[in-house]
Amino acid sequence: MIMPISDDLFLAILAMDSYNRGYDPGLAVTGNQIGYAFLKTDIDLPAGSQAASFFAQAYIWNGQTVISYRGTDDPVLDPIHGWLLGGGSYSVDQAEMAAKFYQTVVQGNDEKINTKCAWLSAATPSPAS
Amino acid sequence: MISWGGTRHADGLYDRRFFLRSAREHSRRRGGAGVMGRSVRILLYIALGIVALIVGAVLFYKGVYPTYSYRYRMTVEVTVDGVVHSGSSVIEVRLVRQPQILSGVPRVASKMAGEAVFVDLGKGRNVIALLASGPNGSNVDYPKYIVSQHFKLSTWDDWDLAKYSELRGRWDLPANQLPTFVTFADLNDPKSARVVSLNEFKRVFGPDVHLKRVEIEMTNAPVTLELEAKLPWWASSGRPAAVALRAAHLTTGSSIDAESAFVRR
Numbered sequence: 001m002i003m004p005i006s007d008d009l010f011l012a013i014l015a016m017d018s019y020n021r022g023y024d025p026g027l028a029v030t031g032n033q034i035g036y037a038f039l040k041t042d043i044d045l046p047a048g049s050q051a052a053s054f055f056a057q058a059y060i061w062n063g064q065t066v067i068s069y070r071g072t073d074d075p076v077l078d079p080i081h082g083w084l085l086g087g088g089s090y091s092v093d094q095a096e097m098a099a100k101f102y103q104t105v106v107q108g109n110d111e112k113i114n115t116k117c118a119w120l121s122a123a124t125p126s127p128a129s
Numbered sequence: 130m131i132s133w134g135g136t137r138h139a140d141g142l143y144d145r146r147f148f149l150r151s152a153r154e155h156s157r158r159r160g161g162a163g164v165m166g167r168s169v170r171i172l173l174y175i176a177l178g179i180v181a182l183i184v185g186a187v188l189f190y191k192g193v194y195p196t197y198s199y200r201y202r203m204t205v206e207v208t209v210d211g212v213v214h215s216g217s218s219v220i221e222v223r224l225v226r227q228p229q230i231l232s233g234v235p236r237v238a239s240k241m242a243g244e245a246v247f248v249d250l251g252k253g254r255n256v257i258a259l260l261a262s263g264p265n266g267s268n269v270d271y272p273k274y275i276v277s278q279h280f281k282l283s284t285w286d287d288w289d290l291a292k293y294s295e296l297r298g299r300w301d302l303p304a305n306q307l308p309t310f311v312t313f314a315d316l317n318d319p320k321s322a323r324v325v326s327l328n329e330f331k332r333v334f335g336p337d338v339h340l341k342r343v344e345i346e347m348t349n350a351p352v353t354l355e356l357e358a359k360l361p362w363w364a365s366s367g368r369p370a371a372v373a374l375r376a377a378h379l380t381t382g383s384s385i386d387a388e389s390a391f392v393r394r
Contacts, residue, residue, distance in 0.1 A: 019233055021384065022385060023384060041267075044387055045385065047388060049385065049386040050393070051386075071231070072233055073231075073233045073235065074234070075227050075234055
């Protein structure tokens, strides 16, 4: 018997999944699919991503594009390159990289995009065209 | 009541020399120099205390969360018309114990520095062993686990971590642990990159060209930084490394920044 799960729960799973893809994954997972979501492997990470502890993963899910951004997984680099965003400084590396990644995904993409911040917790998607 | 004893002139201003002399005399009478000296000493002690606290905290942190590092040399040997052409690179891996301040933070972070291995095959031919493995070059942490896989050591257990710096030996990588190879038809053009799988060496480079072996040797030699000089496009604008990986139909750039497939610092 297949148990249906809510969209919010699945988006939360995608939020966690960004920690298990790319460099320094929490879990070693293989394949380009999770549930009915397919990883977009044609999106390049911005230059200097690893040095700034930045990682994002884009998915195609139910005709929508979903972007999952990793939260804190490096106690040294993330406070330097990301936490200042919480203090209102937009020009920190991770904020600029997140914007660049979003722009790369959006370019030539007519589908709806859900952006969400992966803090190892469920987040309500906010569809944007 | 303080009397400065200055001489007031006709214009209503006090003579500066009298003012300073009077101030010094007053300070001496009231023991001001002593008070000043004590204040300076107290400030000095406070500053020294702060420095000692910082140094102590750093030493304590390093003691509780040590870093274990090791280096290895990867040598790629290709036989061309019976002659062995080789290239090598020294890679450093650092295993850093760290506090798990959030659930997403691993107990041990693995960092690395090094570069891909470039082999000049002559007659304008070249092959590069990337810092990634797999047919799509998507296993970007591959260089971090070559040694741990060979010695069957974990990268999280404290007992195993302590062994890394003492490891010695030399071995050939089996076929299923080889890096992803790429070649550039024109070294000046990143768009000329393509992947070369193990059984494609002859077809791509010539009938008498084959990969002899990829050797790993534990070493203390410094990390090599020579690749950028061998890739004329490296410093060009427009992220040529990403262009090269896409031209070779590799997905490495979605797993790590494309430049890190060639060089990591």
